[in-house]
Amino acid sequence: MQSSTISFLKKKKKQILEAWMNNQLADATLREDLISNDDLQTQSEDLLNALLKALNMGTTDLEAESLQPVIDILSDLSITRARQGFTPRETSLFVFSLKKTFNQILQQELKDNFQLLYQETIEISNMLDSLSIVTTETFIKGREEVILRQTDEISEISTPVIRVWEGILALPIIGTLDSARTQVVMENLLEKIVETGSRIAILDISGVPAVDSLVAQHLIKTVSATRLMGAECIISGIRAEIAQTIVHLGIDLSNIHTKASLASALKLAYSMLNIEVRRGEKKFQG
């Protein structure tokens, strides 16, 4: 890009910013509910400053180090926007409207020199297109991070380890068990065993819709791991159809304590710990 054009752009900065803001505000898809005009102004000004500074160093190559501040600003911006709930279209429009503005300004300035106008327009377009791709890429990355975090949270929430009695933990599993989830379940359970010093863990699978050979294998692994730590594991809530599948699949659960309901598992746990629970006389009058 020619130095005369760059210095011209620098001189016209205020005008560019104004035109750019107008271009952005004119667009029908702008989400005024998500971002205030002042914020938009600040963001635009920051980006324009960084961009002009980079241009001043004489490069439009995306790999160049001088463009790094610009890319950083755009990445921050698009990640924030991804979290705020902007669409990809709205986010990339931010850069595209700048391209439009640059082209308008250059057109006015260089209308007598078509050759130069053509050259500079192409160059600016190329650079802003690349920047726009960066924006979209980071936007998608930001969204993916949100999704990953939510996935983690869901698997965390859906596997609570409850201390039902002194020395007895219960872990009601709700939903389909897959490898990743079983890993979380196993880790949570083992951590909690260490933390509370519980000797018995009850795995309640009445909320698991189906058990296939893989899930059964995961369950057996969990039971073995608890045993290695020095605790006992009881599996409860095995429903009729699950019992049928397990037997049909030829899975041997015979050396694992299994109970039909959480209540009977709790009873077994009491007897293993020599705890007696009795119905007594009512001591106070309600």
Place this chain on the structure above:
Amino acid sequence: MDRIPILKMGEFLLVTIQVDLYDRLALTLESDLMNMVSRTEARGVLIDISAVSIVDSFMGRILGNIASMSKIMDAETVVVGMQPAVAITLVELGLTLSGVHTALDVEMGMELLRKKIGPTPTDEEDLYDDII
């Protein structure tokens, strides 16, 4: 060369592993422990691995071996304090240490050992003395 101390507590032997076991150390521990069992006629071996954070299949096998060897010499083996990560690793390696008893901590391990070996032989000796 490093050695893991083996403490005698009455009729039990107590081994607390405070360092990560590398292969040679594990082998030395195995032979030291077996010598100790035969010398002291211990009835139980308690191995505390709460400070061990890394295991491999070799160490898993050593633990299994120690249990089987002690069993032949009439001593029960209890492994206590296994870290969750270690347990998961062993299970993933397919080593469930079926011959080894486990407990959460040393206290529970001792309790388990006492339960496993039944009444102490000293009582029987006293009884025998009385009869004579």
